[in-house]
Amino acid sequence: MNHLKSYDLVVIGSGPGGYVSAIRASQNGLRTALIEKYKTLGGACLNVGCIPSKSLLDSSKYFFLAQKEYHHHGIFFEKIFFDFQKMMNRKNQIIKQINNGIKYLMKKNRIDLFQGIATFKTKNILSISDTTSFQEKEQITFHNCIISTGSKPSKFQNLNFNIHNKIISSTDALYLHEIPKKLIIIGGGVVGLEIGSIFSRLGSKIIIIDSMNQIISNMDQSLSNVLKTILEKSFIKIYNSLSILDIISENPKEISVISIDKNDKKRKFTGDYCLVAIGRSPYTKNLGLKNIGIKTNSKGFIVVNDFLQCSINNIYAVGDVIGKKMLAHKAEEEGIHAVEHILGQKPCKINYNLIPSVIYTYPEVSSVGLTENEVKKHKIEHNIGIFPMKLLGRSHSSGCTDGFLKMISHKKTDQILGVHIIGEHASDMIMEATVAMEFFSSSEDIFRISHPHPTFSEAFKESALLNFEQQSIHM
Structure with a gap:
């Protein structure tokens, strides 16, 4: 050798x-x-x-x-x-x-x-x-x-995935040669929401079907609720708690998804493409x-x-x-x-726990640390500070006032346990939270730090004050 x-x-x-x-x-x-x-x-x-x-x-x-x-x-x-x-x-x-x-x-x-x-x-x-x-x-x-x-990309077992090239993966979606008139997306996670956002803005009618009771189920539920409302305003239809029974094609130009809800009620969705985005x-x-x-x-x-x-x-x-x-x-x-x-x-x-997650919708979504459900599950005494983006001067000047910053901290020690953001530049803002949590910062630490005005980062300071004193300057 x-x-x-x-x-x-x-x-x-x-x-x-x-x-x-x-x-x-x-x-x-x-x-x-x-x-x-x-x-x-x-x-x-x-x-x-x-x-x-x-x-x-x-x-x-x-x-x-x-x-x-x-x-x-x-x-x-x-x-x-x-x-x-x-x-x-x-x-x-x-x-x-x-x-x-x-x-x-x-x-x-x-x-x-x-x-x-x-x-x-x-x-x-x-x-x-x-x-x-x-x-x-x-x-x-x-x-x-x-x-x-x-x-x-993961696939469903025992389903026909070669129907007239109408069932596509995320890879296929990023290399399409045409804008779908109607795109059915199976999966309400990061991939489904981002690709749905791309084609929705370009004129496609988007239907998202998810088996969970909320989209982005790995994130804080408050993010899911607000994001769903925002996306549906953008003409993206979202259906939760539906299981997929079959994917069929009745003619070469269409694809249909047959689903069933918890009450055994079947639904049929028809489009010209079906994106399967159920994970990897x-x-x-x-x-x-x-x-x-x-x-x-x-x-x-x-x-x-x-x-x-x-x-x-x-x-x-x-x-x-x-x-x-x-x-x-x-x-x-x-x-x-x-x-x-x-x-x-x-x-x-x-x-x-301190690896941040980001979804690049509009507005963006980001998260690091424990969710509210997780701190409740572990019976951790906690405070929650939620500051709406619409109360920031920078949000109004930018034209995007949707969203909030949510901070969770330990009730006794004040240590920051989780931060969840939906809003403009959330992908960049999450790093302040990540650095703070890596150094075991308290909400008081963040409140005491001067944040430049006008910026989106002021929401971090205001949420910290809500946690520390249960009051905010600008709310």
């Missing part, structure tokens, strides 16, 4: 968890290789997820605002229209630019790239096969390995995990310990493939954590 290329670390998968861990390893002196199945780097996040969806969300938002809001600012158009293909071209160009940026980082950090399918032969040898012929191209050896192969499943195909005894759980996620080691201790796994929060920034933190453990350092244990 002396002729095989040998590495201190081999990373499988070039998504956020993969390429970040490869860079971190190389920066610390490890001879590092990165294996990617696809021709482009960046994983699902860059190519079929975070980046393309945010690009289209921004494009469609500007069109929506130009139609509905700019006249309030004294801005008028003789004629307004959009070029969908140009929007898609812009999105594709952004992906290309960022992909080239990742390639540059690989070269800068002297990371060897391999394009192909990685399969474990032993706990120290990987086979790399051609993605078309599946013929082995070469083998490489490694001391340590990080699996960062991500996830794929770990992608471990062709890795050969069983070849070396790497354990997975009942849902297919790779089982890891607190150091992110698999059942084979020189092999680690990070990101979507191990479950928990399926977020790009969570994968990055895990990738760095795994590398630091490989280096013999003592990285801090990842606090998954």
